[in-house]
Amino acid sequence: MYSEILNFLPADRLLFHEEMKKHTTFKIGGPADIMVLPRDEEDVRILMAFCQQRDIPVFVFGMGSNLLVRDGGIRGIVIKLGDNLDAVEVMGEEIQAQAGVKLSTLARIASFHALSGLEFAEGIPGSLGGALAMNAGAYNGEMQAIVMEATAIGPDGSLKTFQADEMEFNYRHSVFQTNGYFVLSARLQLVYDERDEIERRMQEFARRREEKQPLDKPSAGSTFKRPQGFYVGPMLEELGLKGYGIGGAQVSGKHAGFIINTGNATASDVLQLIGHIQQKARERFGVDLQTEIRVVGEE
């Protein structure tokens, strides 16, 4: 397989048995068989068609900020779009951007052009593609409010443009979690506003994050989706789980909604801790906590 891929990708764009922990904000995750750092959309297209013909599994990720990769790693091809496809074009109140651009970079570009709508994204450490897949949001903002359309690539390498109403957005959910398409670029609709006001809002959101979230520790953000009628942080505090740990995984003492890696956590530590929390929440509150973080790979 290696020599065949070299027919269309240079060797410096391929990483073998690459530890996913080097590419996730949790700093956890076993090896990817082959990680590909595409140069452009054409690389992704050819690779997808190649993998489908040979029945090789393909996984895509952006910045790895919502991922828990199991300790056995990921088989097949893993495409890293974050930091790779990151072109941005501003056209009046619209922004056209590739999926690999950092969300925070996009928020700053928008603010520079006096465009409002992306302030919430300041401090979300993901890529545009990951943010669309997850319908990322914060402080009353959400991707679904600003996306007009996205171009994505299907398992056979064909391109399709999705309109906003085809993306099945829901709380931390979009169609890209299930339809096998990888987002390559998106067009966002923003609105002009006072630049100072936009920057003030971004600084305020950054301040709130700094105050409440364990930003100095590796994590994948909020571990669980918010269940109806509850807030996860206070719920875990009531269960006495703040600061509780298994192995190197710990419920953050700063914000119980986050599980942090205290240094040498394995995915297995985190999964055991998640299971423990879910059991306690079920017993005490009758609530089934669903993970917001995406768990992938093999044991």
Ligand SMILES: Cc1cc2nc3c(=O)[nH]c(=O)nc-3n(C[C@H](O)[C@H](O)[C@H](O)COP(=O)(O)OP(=O)(O)OC[C@H]3O[C@@H](n4cnc5c(N)ncnc54)[C@H](O)[C@@H]3O)c2cc1C
């Ligand atoms: C400190 C911290 C704070 C956070 N705060 C927030 C917050 O306030 N709000 C919030 O919503 N999230 C938050 N997150 C979670 C995370 O940053 C977001 O979900 C982010 O949008 C994920 O982007 P990513 O590129 O890192 O995705 P990844 O983690 O790389 O991938 C996440 C999922 O998206 C899929 N995916 C990635 N790229 C694509 C693509 N191009 N096409 C199709 N599928 C794709 C992956 O396969 C995976 O299933 C936080 C995380 C951390 C560590």
